[in-house]
Amino acid sequence: MSWDFISNLLLASVRMATPLIFLSLAELYSQRAGLVHIGLEGLAAIGSLVGFLVSLITGSPMLGVLAGALAGILVNMIFAYATISLCAEQIVYGMAINIFAPALAAFIYRVYFGAGSTLVQVTLMNNLSTTLGITSDNFLLKLLLDQTPMVYLAYALVIFTAIYFNKTKSGLNYKAVGEYPKAAATLGINVIGVKYIACIICGALAGMGGAFLTTCYSNTYVDGNVAGRGFIALAAVIFGRWSGGGVLLACLFFGFCDALQIRLQVGSFGVPYQFFQMIPYIATVVVLALIGMKKAGPKGAGKPYLREDR
């Protein structure tokens, strides 16, 4: 194994971890408010399609990401209304979103491009180094500068999240909603309001995570391009013990698995490439199996909050 291989692998890990960071943070904000959301895969799918379309039409990947976030919020409002106001079971409704949102994305794509469309491509977001005009072969410089703005945003969000949930009053109130909503309500916290805000944040982040795939990673949209990342993000939140820093490490690990898989495919070694593609999924199963029973998640997560209940 050459240094080249390793440095490329590490650079790719950071890139592949980014969509997972967005999706995991989306899940984290949702669960911290007591909403277990297994529909991130769907939110990311619609985010990725809308991000693709808008960056194709406007020529600006930035606007694409913004539109992806908006689409994520819109679709997630369905989830919010059903689970918060109608008290639908969160798991079941997350599943409904997983079925609805990708179908919607596929439909919009078909309608926009027609049936027998050719492959449409968009220009990807520039790396910081390209924008600044710096080219270097130095590994550290590449790691720091050969990244899209989305990567810096992801890390900034992780730092913000860690501070918000641990050091601010508002963050502690937010967490209280996820732990014990009734106690939070008696303290004067608007439980329903916080839950709705959580859904807005979750939708935006998940939409951005999806949009990353079509504006920063691959320059085209295909059905199923989220490829289970929405579910891996769920695992990353569990693995990261529901904390900002933990989630980041978990995402870097899963990102590394993804990068390794791509690198190994190129090398091939006479093994069918599908075995390498399995790596991220098997790693997720193994990691979950190893963590075991320890429960550290918000105690109120998954339960509906009925104001009238006494």
Next chain:
Amino acid sequence: MKNSNKLISVLVPVASVLLAFAIGCAVMAGLGANPLVALQSLWTGAFGNLRNVGTTLARATPLIFTGLCACFAYRCGVFNLGGEGQFIIGSVACCYMATQTGIEGFPAIVLCLLAGILAGGIWALIPGLLKVYRGQNEMIISIMLNYVATLFMGVVYTNWLREGSVPQTMSVPDTTKLSRIFGLRATTAFIIAIVVGLLIYYFLFYTSKGFQLRAVGLNMTAAEFNGFSVKRYILFSFVVSGAIAGLGGSAELLGTQYRLINGFAAGYGFDGVAMALIAQLHPLATILVAIFFAALRVGSTTMQAATGVPTSVSDIIQALVIVFTVAGLAMVKLSQFKAAIDRIFARKETVAS
């Protein structure tokens, strides 16, 4: 009260279907097609003549299996989202049995189906064991295993059992294929699916084990206190649910597809979950919903030819049905809504008496 509940549990999905179709029609009109013509061609495509009915039932068959798979596990309170993986692993085992062992005829069919059942059951055992002994989230694990199974099938049809230059496996021998019903596209696989549905219905509602399984699903703690072995029921429900999907996979291979190829079974797992939820975990209702889903799919091809509306509009309608049904079922459980319903029924009863 009981009757009103039953009525509501039928009314909600029906209303959801109507609402979904209304939105679907609005979308079609927006695309410049005549919704009435579209709906009519949808109907003719799915049920217009006996041949089309056969095609619809053939399309429904795999969906019935994955629907029953999701339904059975969720009755025991565990969410098996891995129906697709279990379906695929079952079909891979079946494909190996049918093409590599040299056996043919009726015994081959039985062995192939058994191989599928076994493989599906074992594949489902993985999330089951991890759930029971490691307390892990069975949903994530079963979904991850879907991806692994799909990729594994990829290895099989691009490498191990590949035939010729096209990435696909060789075909199942003619004598091992399931026979068609009256020469239609639907095969005996459909009959197997119906029988499985009836068996599950009988087991869940007419046996004590089935009662205990449902008790575990309704309240695990209470079931535990009653001395039911919760762990054993969870494992059992996972294995059986995987076995149903695995049987579905092998029946689909022997009945319709004959060979493994890219895209085999894609989306069947989540479709199954959607159908089980719309049917509110009732096995027989699941079969009906599966036929409805299949009709939408088969009919949408005719609709596309007649009106130019893309077939994916049927996916939207399906997705809306699930979105509305689940929300509707939650809504009728809200206390305000319940009170309103009770008032209506109380008034009727006083009028009647």
